[in-house]
Amino acid sequence: MVSLFSGCGGLDLGFKRAGYKILWANDFDKDAQAVYIKNKLGKIDGRDILEIPASEIPDSDILTAGFPCQPFSNAGNRKGVHDSRGMLYRECSRIIGEKLPKVFVFENVKGLLSTKHIDGEKLVDVIYDDLSITGGIGYNVRYKLLNASDYGVPQNRQRVVFVGVRKDLNKTFNFPAPQSKQELKLGKVLDIPIDVPNQVDWGFSPQALEMITHIPEGGSWKNIPYENLAPRFQKIRDDMKKYHSPNFYRRFSRDEIMGTITASAQPENCGIIHPTENRRYTIREIARIQTFPDNFLFIDDNLRDIVAMYKVIGNAVPVRLAEVIALAIKEQVFENIENSLVPEKRGRVECCA
Template sequence: MINNKSPIKPRTISLFSGCGGLDLGFHQAGFDIVFSNDIEKTVEATYRHNLGEILIKDITEVDIDSEIPNDIDVILAGIPCQPFSSAGNRKSMDDHRGGLFESVMNIIDKKKPKVVLFENVRGFISSKDDKGMPMPQRIENELFEHGYRTYWKLLKASDFEVPQNRHRVIIIGVRDDVKGDFVFPSPISSSDLTVSTVINNSILDDEKFEVWPLSPQAQLLSSYIPAGGSWKNIPDDVLPERLKRIRKEIKRYRSPNFYRKFNLDEIMGTITAAATPENSGILHPFENRRYSVREIARFQSFPDDFKFLGDSIPSKYKMIGNAVPPRLAYHIAKSVLEQVF
């Protein structure tokens, strides 16, 4: 432990807040979120309804002195992860994201919090900056130069009460004058986290049909797939030409598992922002549809009283898929609270 436990509520600012998954977990653990920011207008109504005020503005244009409070204990920063995703092209730090990171470091320099938290996708570990340096090392070097020692770990959400096999890289920077080493929370034993625990509980009537419809082609392909199955169950004569070509050279394509339907006794795979049936487990095991907004929110461990607002159903899938699971955030937050404050 770094320090004895304290009843204080650490003053926290949240950058790249999204709809508030990370913030909700920290709030539930006893942190006071005094400032939140995101550039995405579609998350504003949801964040305000559930968590409070949020400034919708490009972080590079936020005035650190006049718009961000002082006396800050913690900074949370989920820098956009798409360039690091294993599913996409991994860009270097020599792009707009480099400016975002610089803005965060400027805020850290001025506010001097005790703790800084960065989070990102698993692909972040093998991503490199514009000089070829692995990103975890780059972040560690940057934080060291700014007066912080760094601890990082790849955590699996299902180890922390989240019914989903999702991985996030968590990087903790602790200010040099805070004594002791930070220790990440250990996996905890949980009740049943399988698909059945999520979809077999009733959903409020006004949310039951909040579902993003499948395209006609996806609906046709899905109709051939049983629970626990995938595109491998679809007959050749029904497959689109592109998937036929992949099937013929499946080893070359590393045996992809498109159109996956997780069975009731399995733990759900990663919920993605795109919610595409081809590349994520977004398909309901028994009904020929995507999971509903509320169902995927449950897979992300959002409580049922957390409401997702907005006119666009696809935007709700996106904000949920981009979020840090609140229960994972809660357990990280508890560790920070117990060890630093």
């Protein structure tokens, strides 16, 4: 497997657990690299992907890429492809076109589905069409909006996943069926033995701390009396219609499945307040919600920046979701194919050109 935009390795760990061997990974973020190395996922190339010729990337059976989601995120400014980060999927098709892995996997936020390309066409259609013919062979591309909680992840996190299978393999990927949501309630996830590492939290500002004391378990900022709201929230409360009745400062209850953990970990955009204690979730709690195992380490003397750790965890593909997809690909594509099916790539490209 070759892993682009690897982050701290959520997706990579899921694939590794499913039996894949990571040959090469890349991410230019120093904090993500530190976590990736610390947890022995392998070496990680730290360059900007824009500077890496495909010839420097090893051949692989599968290429994965969770290209940056901010330009497409509903939490972001939705500049979409007009933001330079929005064009990073082009780097994926460049590399796939040259390397022709048997399978590729992309993961992205739901907002990708409604993002328009520069010419007005839907970005998702552009990606689909591009990869259907890329490299002269093309891929059978399937994509679907998945909810991580359908696959054993204790979090309602909607993400678009693309799986492309090289056309000469004559296989089309089917997304796995949803699984039971029992056992996913927050109360279970937050029951963490005291000796598990990284149980540290990033403190709220005094203003946020004062406000959350008024929010009961299962509540939100709507429970905070007007006089206890910070002025900027009072302004919103004064004209809820104008601000589309936002649901800030959500404090999920132990009986619920948690909402999406975001990279910013702010109470304005995700339910980051502990159900019963007046604090943000700890690093370990959000790592558990993202299904990282308890021995996966984020904070130690060398990994100093706690805010950066919230970011890399929030950016990750839940490990369990990645594992389910990885196993389905293994079963549907890699089992029962002969190695002799691997085409002599250069020849194949030339013959189709």
